[in-house]
Amino acid sequence: MRRFYLYRRGKYWYAQLGNPETGRRLTGKSPHQTIRDEAVAVVYGWLEHGFPQTGGSSPKKISDALDLATILTFIKKSNLSSGDVSKIGSVLTEKGLVSSVVLKDAGGAESFDSFLSRFWDYDVSPYVKEKHAHGLRMGKTHVAQSYGRAEKYWIPYFKGKRLGEISRQDVKAFSIDLAGKNPGLNHSTLNRIMTVGTTALKWAFVNDLIGADPTFGLASYSNKTRKRGVLTPDEAKRLFDLHWPDRRAMLANLTAMTTGLRIGEILALKGSDIGDDFLSVTHSWSRKDLLKCTKTGEDRRVPIIPRLRDALRNLVLENPHGPDGFVFWSSKKDEPWDQQMSLNALQDMLVVLSVGESASDEEKKDARAYWKDRNVVFHSWRHFYASRMADRLEARKIMLVTGHKTRAVFDGYADHSLDSDLNEVAVASADMFNSIVPSALVG
Known part of the structure; x- marks a missing residue:
C-alpha cells in the first residue's frame, strides 16, 4: 500500500496517508502548498517528524494518527456492548482525558441520589439481596444507619449529578469537604460515612453500571481514634x-x-x-x-x-x-x-x-x-x-x-x-x- 496519496482541491494540494493495518486512508490533510513537488516535500516531512500541532505542541506522530484511525474505524464498525463502552471509558478516565463517561440508557445515567437511596434501602437494595444470596449477614440496623448517612452527607453534596458523572476527583473533594465541615466527628466516624458512598460506587463499577471505579486509590482517614474511657x-x-x-x-x-x-x-x-x-x-x-x-x-x-x-x-x-x-x-x-x-x-x-x-x-x-x-x-x-x-x-x-x-x-x-x-x-x-x-x- 502506498504511504500517501495526493489530490487537488481548488488551488491547494491535499494528502491522504495510507493505513497499512486497515487498508484505509486517513482523512485528507492540506500541506498548504499550490505546487505539487512542494506539497510532496512537506508530506515527507510529516512522515519523518510527525504532524505539526497548533499552540506550540509537539508534532503528533504518524503512528499515533494511524492508531487513532484504527480505533475510530473499529468503534464505527463494531457492535459495542455497554460493557465494552464502559471499559473504553475506564481507560479514558484513567488517562485523565475525561472526568466520567455516562452510557445512554444505562445504569450510570441514573441520578446519584436515586441510586444511593435505592442501594441502602433494605427492601429493594440489589447489594443486600446479593449479600443474602451468598449467605452473608446484612442487618437492617446497619443498612438503616448507612441510609441515614447517605441522606445526611452524600446526597446533598452530589445533588443533581448522575451516577456515571461521579469522578475520582469528586470523591476526593467530598472527603476533604466532609472533614472540614464536621470537625467534631472522629476519624472512625468519618471513615464509616465514606464507606457508605464508596461501597455503592465500587458495586456500581463491578456491575458495569459505570466505566471506572472513582474510589480507586482513595485515602482513608487516619485510624487513630479516641480511646474508649474505662473506669478504675x-x-x-x-x-x-x-x-x-x-x-x-x-x-x-x-x-x-x-x-x-x-x-x-x-x-x-x-x-x-x-x-x-x-x-x-x-x-x-x-x-x-x-x-x-x-x-x-x-x-x-x-x-x-x-x-x-x-x-x-x-x-x-x-x-x-x-x-x-x-x-x-x-x-x-x-x-x-x-x-x-x-x-x-x-x-x-x-x-x-x-x-x-x-x-x-x-x-x-x-x-x-x-x-x-x-x-x-x-x-x-x-x-x-x-x-x-x-x-x-x-x-x-x-x-x-x-x-x-x-x-x-x-x-x-x-x-x-x-x-x-x-x-x-x-x-x-x-x-x-x-x-x-x-x-x-x-x-
Whole structure:
C-alpha cells in the first residue's frame, strides 16, 4: 500500500496517508502548498517528524494518527456492548482525558441520589439481596444507619449529578469537604460515612453500571481514634454501691462489666440462657432486626459469678410476661427494654458518683462534661472486662468469652492497663469481680 496519496482541491494540494493495518486512508490533510513537488516535500516531512500541532505542541506522530484511525474505524464498525463502552471509558478516565463517561440508557445515567437511596434501602437494595444470596449477614440496623448517612452527607453534596458523572476527583473533594465541615466527628466516624458512598460506587463499577471505579486509590482517614474511657476498679465498686433507681439498669451494667457482653447480647438474654455457671450467648437484639445471631454468627458460653446469676434469675421472676421472656423485660411482651435506658442510667449514676444526688444543676453539668471528656459509655464495660482479664489470662482464652475474632481487635480493647494492675496479677478473675459487685445484690 502506498504511504500517501495526493489530490487537488481548488488551488491547494491535499494528502491522504495510507493505513497499512486497515487498508484505509486517513482523512485528507492540506500541506498548504499550490505546487505539487512542494506539497510532496512537506508530506515527507510529516512522515519523518510527525504532524505539526497548533499552540506550540509537539508534532503528533504518524503512528499515533494511524492508531487513532484504527480505533475510530473499529468503534464505527463494531457492535459495542455497554460493557465494552464502559471499559473504553475506564481507560479514558484513567488517562485523565475525561472526568466520567455516562452510557445512554444505562445504569450510570441514573441520578446519584436515586441510586444511593435505592442501594441502602433494605427492601429493594440489589447489594443486600446479593449479600443474602451468598449467605452473608446484612442487618437492617446497619443498612438503616448507612441510609441515614447517605441522606445526611452524600446526597446533598452530589445533588443533581448522575451516577456515571461521579469522578475520582469528586470523591476526593467530598472527603476533604466532609472533614472540614464536621470537625467534631472522629476519624472512625468519618471513615464509616465514606464507606457508605464508596461501597455503592465500587458495586456500581463491578456491575458495569459505570466505566471506572472513582474510589480507586482513595485515602482513608487516619485510624487513630479516641480511646474508649474505662473506669478504675475502685470507681466501678463505688458506682455499684450507689442506689440505682431502676434495678434492671444496674444489673445490665453489672452484666456487661463482669462478662464483657455487648449490649445487644445482654438484651437478647432469656431466662433459659442463665445456667449455674455460664450464660449461653446465642442471640443479639436490635430495634430493627429484633432477635438475630451474634455479631460473629457463633454461639458461646460466658462464665457468670453466682451473685449476679441469682440476681438475674430473680429479675426473670419479676417479668410480668412470664419466666420465658427476656431477662431485661419491658412493657412489651416480645421486646426487651430499650438499650438507651442502660446508657442513660449509667450516665446519670456517674454524675451521682462525682457530685452526689443533691448537687446543683451547674455541678451536675460539669460532672457530665467530665465523664463525656473521659469518653465513658456503656460499651466501656466491654473494654473494662477485657483490660482487667488481660492482666490475668492469655488472650486466646479471653477471646473465647468476649467473642473477638482477631487478636488485633482484642488488643484494641485490652489496652487500658493501670500501673496498680501489676500487683493484681495473682488475683483470680472471680475474686476481681466479687470485690466490685455489691454483696447484697440479691434481695
